[in-house]
Amino acid sequence: MMRNLAMLTDLYEFSMAGGFHRELPKTRGVFDIFYRNVPDHGSFVVAAGLAQVVDVLRDFHFDASDIAYLRGLKLYDDDFLAYLADFKLDCTVTAVAEGTPVFPREPLLTVEGPLDQVQLLETVLLNIVNHQSLIATKARRITFAAAGRPVMEFGARRAQGPDAAIYGTRAAIIGGAASTSNVLAAKAFGIPAAGTMAHSWVEAFPSELAAFRSWAKQYPDNAALLVDTYDVLASGVPNAIIVFKELLAAGHKPVGIRIDSGDITKLAKLARRQLDAAGLPDVKITASNALDEYVIPALLAEGAPLDNFGIGEKLITSSSSPVLSGVYKLAATRTNGVLKPKIKVSASIEKTTLPGIKQTYRLYRPGSCEAFADVIALADEQLTAPLAVVNSNPLTTHKRIVLTAFDAQPLSAPVPLDQPAPSKVFAIQRFAKTKLAELPSETQRLVNPDTYTVYVTQQLADLQQQLMDEAKRD
Amino acid sequence: MMRNLAMLTDLYEFSMAGGFHRELPKTRGVFDIFYRNVPDHGSFVVAAGLAQVVDVLRDFHFDASDIAYLRGLKLYDDDFLAYLADFKLDCTVTAVAEGTPVFPREPLLTVEGPLDQVQLLETVLLNIVNHQSLIATKARRITFAAAGRPVMEFGARRAQGPDAAIYGTRAAIIGGAASTSNVLAAKAFGIPAAGTMAHSWVEAFPSELAAFRSWAKQYPDNAALLVDTYDVLASGVPNAIIVFKELLAAGHKPVGIRIDSGDITKLAKLARRQLDAAGLPDVKITASNALDEYVIPALLAEGAPLDNFGIGEKLITSSSSPVLSGVYKLAATRTNGVLKPKIKVSASIEKTTLPGIKQTYRLYRPGSCEAFADVIALADEQLTAPLAVVNSNPLTTHKRIVLTAFDAQPLSAPVPLDQPAPSKVFAIQRFAKTKLAELPSETQRLVNPDTYTVYVTQQLADLQQQLMDEAKRD
Structure with a gap:
């Protein structure tokens, strides 16, 4: 039922994709979708939309009238237009399962592919994920x-x-x-x-x-x-x-x-x-x-x-809070196999991004289904106790903490694009109910919920600090 | 680009349509779309969406899988399902042109047809008109x-x-x-x-x-x-x-x-x-x-x-006011050619509907482009001075007024369904700018705009009162 939505893209994505195609043809990019503010002042968002994201990616192409339209803009050269006309998606997706409660700054979806391609996907992926996660x-x-x-x-x-x-x-x-x-x-x-x-x-x-x-x-x-x-x-x-x-x-x-x-x-x-x-x-x-x-x-x-x-x-319409402001931010580039973590530095530390390819773990009291915190780590870290972490909330002190007892479950997993994503909605609803029941009840409260703790590992925090320091030296 | 949206309908529309099809097969219905409250406390709404309404009506049909789905609900009999499978739209539409500033209670769109058909159209027409008018x-x-x-x-x-x-x-x-x-x-x-x-x-x-x-x-x-x-x-x-x-x-x-x-x-x-x-x-x-x-x-x-x-x-998203609550209300039925005006009586007089087939006129100071009020009349009334009217705002006194000097222009016109509606968006934008410029500047103000006067004719007010009295006697 979902139409081909390849053209549901902001013009600047085409312009950047054209530029990347010409200037950085061998560079791959890694982009994270995450959000900062929870609608209705809640404490988490229920992720949704992945099945439609997969549908769009599985049928991502430009037809002859699209190419003719883009040519008519007189912005793009023949080489780039020919590339679009014969577009072959070469991206991988990692995402949290639909129905997962996700906290601020935790990646909902990560996409890696040629810079020009991942740039082109930004608008349509955000549109779908922002909308469905808002309503869920x-x-x-x-x-x-x-x-x-x-x-x-x-x-x-x-x-x-x-x-x-x-x-x-x-x-x-x-x-x-x-x-x-x-x-x-x-x-x-x-x-x-x-x-x-x-x-x-x-x-x-x-x-x-x-x-x-x-x-x-x-x-x-x-x-x-x-x-x-x-x-x-x-x-x-x-x-x-x-x-x-x-x-x-x-x-x-x-x-x-x-x-x-x-x-x-x-x-x-x-x-x-x-x-x-x-x-x-x-x-x-x-x-x-x-x-x-x-x-x-x-x-x-x-x-x-x-x-x-x-x-x-x-x-x-989620009328009392009708926008989920999920963003799509460059986390890394990869050129000739060499991964380079990237950061967006902002005047507000709150808006400075977490660099690198990451994984979010939900931490449970050992042997239980009681989640007590999440931790965002670099994807290649081993999550074993004792684990040095800092609070990811930039408004709290970056006090160092060592976690000694937890069971950790990763939230994100690779998403196959050679088949439709699971989309039986009541199975997803049951999954969501299970994951919600694991959260502290005070986090689920509708008004003034308790802030659920999201840590970042010391290693990720150090990488972020190093990249901030490098950015200042530029 | 608009898909066939015949199935974008609330279940109760099918259930009512099935009932009307069987119980009142010779009755035609007249429904008005209008709204009561202006988003962002403004004083008017800019009508939009008619071109997509026409697209939907021109391709309104149910395919075999739709019929199979409806049969599977075990609610509808074979006769009604056969009627849907061979659906022939037999409706007429009257509407204000896209871009027209429309005030509360003024019909944006009126549809007349067999009761079962006009009932089925409610949800999709409201969806399109509410959304596009909100954003315009x-x-x-x-x-x-x-x-x-x-x-x-x-x-x-x-x-x-x-x-x-x-x-x-x-x-x-x-x-x-x-x-x-x-x-x-x-x-x-x-x-x-x-x-x-x-x-x-x-x-x-x-x-x-x-x-x-x-x-x-x-x-x-x-x-x-x-x-x-x-x-x-x-x-x-x-x-x-x-x-x-x-x-x-x-x-x-x-x-x-x-x-x-x-x-x-x-x-x-x-x-x-x-x-x-x-x-x-x-x-x-x-x-x-x-x-x-x-x-x-x-x-x-x-x-x-x-x-x-x-x-x-x-x-x-019109985020500060993300809903236009347009409604779809029965204004009349017609059986064997006899028109019977209908009313929805509500505990609040504000929510009591205006009965009958109506026309809205914008009133201008004679010989000018300065609109000073609108008047909602029965469609077959002659709008000549002196014209007896009352204020349509039920919160103001129903003081009788006689208008002696005005030029009147009707806002609604029949919409042909044998061709797409005009949809050149910048032509519509220019039309909107022209119609906006005719309104008093204090009505266009963003904060605390002056209420623009919308009258109803004495004849329409009398009909409404008569139907209210009849409803009380029931």
Whole structure:
């Protein structure tokens, strides 16, 4: 379904690629994707998008009209255009698995290849990883707030374009949502399709009761009724009860009601009382009006008897924090087999990059599944105790620490490009749940979470310092 | 380029369509898309997305795998599935032209057709219109703040998926942007492609000067240099000046510098001084770090000598207000040729819809291009003075007013579906600029704009009241 997106690239990537192709044809580059700030002031991001990255890389080419367009810009020479016309991707990818909780500065994805090629990939890889990781992260937050109650993704109409609806839904499932109203995404990714009815159904009939009866006749085993078209308590729930009893009498099991306006706590409590009094304790109540991880805990704390949540724009756009600012930074070059770590020095130490080819390890208390810290190391380091590390957070003191007892698991692994990446979304969701459960509960908190410690090894810190010193001497 | 998006639909649309197909097969429905709240507390939205709506409607069909998927849901009967498999769109569309400033409650797009069909279209039409109108509106704000200086769209890497980058760029041009870094969008929509270089270019060379020289050799007539990789004033601008002088000596015209970090006002002022002192007053300065319509006026007020702006995530996601909550509401049904206006009554009068098939007129002072108000009327009303109207804002008194002197121009027109819609984005941008210039300047203000008056005709207000009274009696 993903189109060839080779042209979804900023112009300067072509211009730099053309320059690298001519000036540094034998140099390979290593770029890391990582981020610095967590959306919604959380403490981590749930990685997502790798399957689509692999799809794009497996079909990365320029067709004749693309080449004609680029030629028409009168910026690029024939040699470079011929190279693009016959483009053969020669890159390797290392990445964390989708669903992995990732902390600031930890590489989500690393790509190595000819400098011109890896430069060309920047924009499209960031677009995909930033978007899907943003929505997976938001879904983690909302499902965490829902505390076990199923969350249905309902946002297609407010998503930022078709892909945002389609791949945003995929990411929402990775982050913990249970189902979606989006039929295209449901079909594409094997997600349960969910939904009830809209107010327009009710309005199209002479009465609410007639509308409910007609619905129940059509969908006797899927009768979830929207009860707020006219008046939830005076009309919607009483009419729903009439129809639910008719369904029961005919041997069907009524599903539930949905409330999409008004004060959810008040209406849900009174609707629950009406349903229970009518002998319908199994009828579920779904709420779906402008909910997110800030509103849901308040409703639950008030005792709102809600069984499901339908979440629209606030999930599919991550509206309270709609950007994940992942970046793509040069970590090393390799010329004639010689690796040269690279650094981007910034006025703020916080923005100075970690050089070299790296691996992130999650550290567990020995013999347990309790993660207590991560450590970013050079990929060729042996991670054995005692391990000298410093805190990677540049705002804390670079106090030296020696770790003596830990089990270490690497987060990144090579990604084969000769086959599609695993993309069964509920398998990824289960993986994410496992990895989330390993984190300290105070790190998972939605508001003011505790900062999870991410170390860098002494060896990596020393390399960074050495390159900073060299940059100053230039 | 737009794929067949018939399946980009909420499940309940299929369920309602199936029900309408069976229960109300002879009833046609009329739905309006309109919105209630303006993003960023502005006073209007710039309509966009119609060309893609037409593309979707012209290729609206379900293929065999779609039908198989829907059959597998075990919700829909064979008759409805056969109807979908042989779907023939039988709808008409009326809409405001792309680029039109539209106020709350005014229909952006109205679709009439068999109830089952118009119900099925809801999600995808809202998705497209909400997204593109949101970004066009944000682009209007940012280009207004830039006060004539060109705005370059730079956001592809932070957009919410590929379509958000592609169609968001299209909408950004409609709203006033001058160019884009997004090559795919530039090619697809005939937009100038713009860009300089990234920090990775500079870092890939032994020195900044070597990187600039190499760039100038490759692109002697397109030498826009990024000067903040190491130190803007101590290194970036001095090295750029060396290269610009070499270019001048070789008969080329240097383009400019770009500053992407640090304090933009301070750096731009000092960089300008260095450039001018070097005899390079024509070299332009572009700023591109986290800018939007709130930051730009502050920089300009401080006298920052900026010639262009590159705007990333804050434009392409409308990050300060990332959702346009357009809705799709039933305005009428038509059975055997008899039109029946419909209303959605809400506990809040603000959310009660305007019934019937409507037209919006922009009212001008006679003989001028000065718009002073809009009026929403029933489509078959004659708009002649004296015209009895009430204020459409339900929070103001329903005071009766008689308008005696105005020229009225209708905003909506039928949209042919037998051909693609006009989609030359700069023609649409020019149209938008013309329509914006007609509005009172205090309505265009970015912060606390004056509310533009939107009336409804007395006849429409009376119809609304009559339907509200009938609904209460039910």
